[in-house]
Amino acid sequence: MSLLDPISDFDAGARDSHGGIMSVLRSTFVLRFGAGMVLFLEYGLEGTLRAWHAVWDHAPWPLVDTAAKTGVPWPTVLVPLAALTAGAVSLAWMLGFLTRFFSLLALPLLLGAGIVLSRLNLDTQMTVCVLLGLIAVTLLMSGSGALSVDRLFQMMARPKKKKTKF
Numbered sequence: 588m589s590l591l592d593p594i595s596d597f598d599a600g601a602r603d604s605h606g607g608i609m610s611v612l613r614s615t616f617v618l619r620f621g622a623g624m625v626l627f628l629e630y631g632l633e634g635t636l637r638a639w640h641a642v643w644d645h646a647p648w649p650l651v652d653t654a655a656k657t658g659v660p661w662p663t664v665l666v667p668l669a670a671l672t673a674g675a676v677s678l679a680w681m682l683g684f685l686t687r688f689f690s691l692l693a694l695p696l697l698l699g700a701g702i703v704l705s706r707l708n709l710d711t712q713m714t715v716c717v718l719l720g721l722i723a724v725t726l727l728m729s730g731s732g733a734l735s736v737d738r739l740f741q742m743m744a745r746p747k748k749k750k751t752k753f
Contacts, residue, residue, distance in 0.1 A: 619735070623682075701717065
């Protein structure tokens with residue numbers, strides 16, 4: 588037994604001998620879906636809509652001005668890009684689609700957000716940023732879990748056993 592055994596057993600909820608709902612609950616489904624839902628409802632949806640209006644309608648967005656004041660280079664490009672990335676990451680986490688890729692994509696986004704939040708002395712939002720970063724690292728290491736699009740693709744990619752006639 589190595590240190591990685593609990594992680595591999597935790598991710599292997601579908602291979603649980605007890606099966607059923609416990610295998611889903613023991614997987615990363617609850618963490619992944621819950622974090623994706625919070626990220627989507629609090630940041631992804633509003634950010635994506637505001638980014639759309641800022642880019643296409645040239646509507647003012649105070650976050651762009653705030654980012655510019657904290658020293659973010661090209662705030663008119665990076666802020667909408669960060670908002671779209673947060674929306675994409677949140678949807679991917681909720682579905683369990685390319686979870687490790689989108690978790691890796693979320694890390695520089697969260698690092699940049701953390702730098703901006705620390706310059707603005709917004710400790711509460713900084714805590715949320717750190718927690719989402721830890722969730723991204725956890726999903727990067729453990730994968731999407733038993734109930735996900737990634738698991739469905741894995742099941743479809745397995746070779747089917749040939750039936751033998753006797």
